[in-house]
Amino acid sequence: MNTMSDHKFHPESLMMSYGYKPSLSEGAIKSPIFQTSTFVFKNAEEGKAFFELAYGLREKTGSEEPGLIYSRINNPDLEILEDRLTLWDEAEDCAVFESGMAAISTVLLEFLKPGDLLLYSTPLYGGTDHFIHHFLHKIGVHTAGFKPGDSPEKIEAIIEQTGMADRLSMIYIETPANPTNALIDIAACKRIAERYSSAHKRVYVAVDNTYMGPLWQHPLKHGADFSLYSATKYIGGHSDVIAGACCGSNEVIARVKTLRTFLGNMAAPHTGWLLMRSLETLKVRMEQQAINAVKVAEFLVAHPKVEKVYYLGLIPENTTEYEIYQRQYTSPGAMLSFDVRGGEKEAFAFINNLKLIKLAVSLGGTESLVEHPATMTHAGVDPQHRKEMSITEKLVRVSIGVENYNDLIWDIGQALEKV
Numbered sequence: 001m002n003t004m005s006d007h008k009f010h011p012e013s014l015m016m017s018y019g020y021k022p023s024l025s026e027g028a029i030k031s032p033i034f035q036t037s038t039f040v041f042k043n044a045e046e047g048k049a050f051f052e053l054a055y056g057l058r059e060k061t062g063s064e065e066p067g068l069i070y071s072r073i074n075n076p077d078l079e080i081l082e083d084r085l086t087l088w089d090e091a092e093d094c095a096v097f098e099s100g101m102a103a104i105s106t107v108l109l110e111f112l113k114p115g116d117l118l119l120y121s122t123p124l125y126g127g128t129d130h131f132i133h134h135f136l137h138k139i140g141v142h143t144a145g146f147k148p149g150d151s152p153e154k155i156e157a158i159i160e161q162t163g164m165a166d167r168l169s170m171i172y173i174e175t176p177a178n179p180t181n182a183l184i185d186i187a188a189c190k191r192i193a194e195r196y197s198s199a200h201k202r203v204y205v206a207v208d209n210t211y212m213g214p215l216w217q218h219p220l221k222h223g224a225d226f227s228l229y230s231a232t233k234y235i236g237g238h239s240d241v242i243a244g245a246c247c248g249s250n251e252v253i254a255r256v257k258t259l260r261t262f263l264g265n266m267a268a269p270h271t272g273w274l275l276m277r278s279l280e281t282l283k284v285r286m287e288q289q290a291i292n293a294v295k296v297a298e299f300l301v302a303h304p305k306v307e308k309v310y311y312l313g314l315i316p317e318n319t320t321e322y323e324i325y326q327r328q329y330t331s332p333g334a335m336l337s338f339d340v341r342g343g344e345k346e347a348f349a350f351i352n353n354l355k356l357i358k359l360a361v362s363l364g365g366t367e368s369l370v371e372h373p374a375t376m377t378h379a380g381v382d383p384q385h386r387k388e389m390s391i392t393e394k395l396v397r398v399s400i401g402v403e404n405y406n407d408l409i410w411d412i413g414q415a416l417e418k419v
């Protein structure tokens with residue numbers, strides 16, 4: 001329980017203990033790694049009762065807990081981790097996976113069928129984009145994309161132009177968009193989803209919350225049905241594990257977990273244990289990363305070799321974007337991009353001269369990382385589309401870590417001098 005008498009604890013206060021009973025593990029203060037494939041039933045009656053629940057043959061009675069059966073179906077490290085992850089999003093339930101792509105592809109497969117229409121925001125994470133265009137198209141799912149900044153009227157026009165508006169089944173968005181931090185209004189997408197829902201067809205809204213979650217954006221509060229994560233990023237936070245998660249209502253997560261059982265792409269016990277360890281410091285890590293990002297952004301904006309900085313803290317007031325930012329986010333985050341004056345040559349010179357910040361893709365970890373979207377993470381995006389999204393040769397993306405910000409600024413400064 002996250003309530004004790006009338007006091008409601010904050011998620012960060014519960015990350016060390018929530019959902020774990022030491023008495024069930026010899027008093028160990030931390031959850032052991034339950035490195036086991038199967039679980040012994042006390043007797044045949046218990047085994048029967050566990051299976052009845054697992055297979056949905058009957059409803060849970062009173063305080064009955066689902067019993068442990070087999071680690072593809074459930075495992076204590078996964079269940080405790082899932083309980084803890086629900087706290088940040090205030091979700092009813094959560095399912096964890098062995099990668100962010102496993103979480104994303106499982107949700108798309110469960111809630112889309114051949115003939116359906118999927119509306120998505122652009123640009124999408126490369127893996128998601130590939131899954132949609134190479135796999136979902138192959139099984140007959142139709143797709144249409146819209147851009148950050150498109151008005152609700154424009155988005156509805158895009159849906160109507162497909163001629164398949166009655167088959168719209170899901171709106172899938174990434175906000176802020178990677179790597180330019182362009183924003184999409186989740187509540188507006190929810191209103192569009194409701195307009196296209198009917199008595200026998202609900203249009204779901206899924207949000208990839210990797211860039212700002214679980215601390216700084218809570219999609220479910222704005223009407224989304226799914227808050228999806230690459231837990232490889234902020235949740236894991238140490239660049240040492242690949243994992244994913246999906247938060248939502250009991251109803252949708254029950255479906256997600258059922259498909260997960262049969263695809264077999266659940267997280268392993270060791271992954272669950274690593275993520276629980278990471279969650280204890282999630283808030284302090286992310287808050288320091290955000291503090292550092294503010295300092296780095298201030299430095300970049302004032303630097304003569306920097307043309308433009310893409311960072312939520314710099315959105316001009318009295319704009320539609322600013323209104324979304326105020327309503328949807330609790331921090332400007334720790335991801336920023338900027339245009340180096342010049343082109344690829346200048347951007348590469350900057351990257352190659354960094355001494356502390358490492359050149360690698362991924363984000364949200366304790367160490368700061370830099371990459372060149374046009375030739376790396378977004379190399380697969382159509383060049384025309386890349387240009388429309390401001391993903392040009394001069395753009396550099398930085399994920400800010402927990403280092404001393406004076407060192408980050410020094411490093412960026414000395415590398416810019418060499419451009």
Ligand SMILES: *Cc1c(COP(=O)(O)O)cnc(C)c1O
Nearest residue numbers: 099100101125208210230232243
């Ligand atoms: C990394 C990432 C993913 C994919 O997650 P994996 O854990 O690498 O499978 C999906 N979406 C976004 C926004 C990401 O950054």
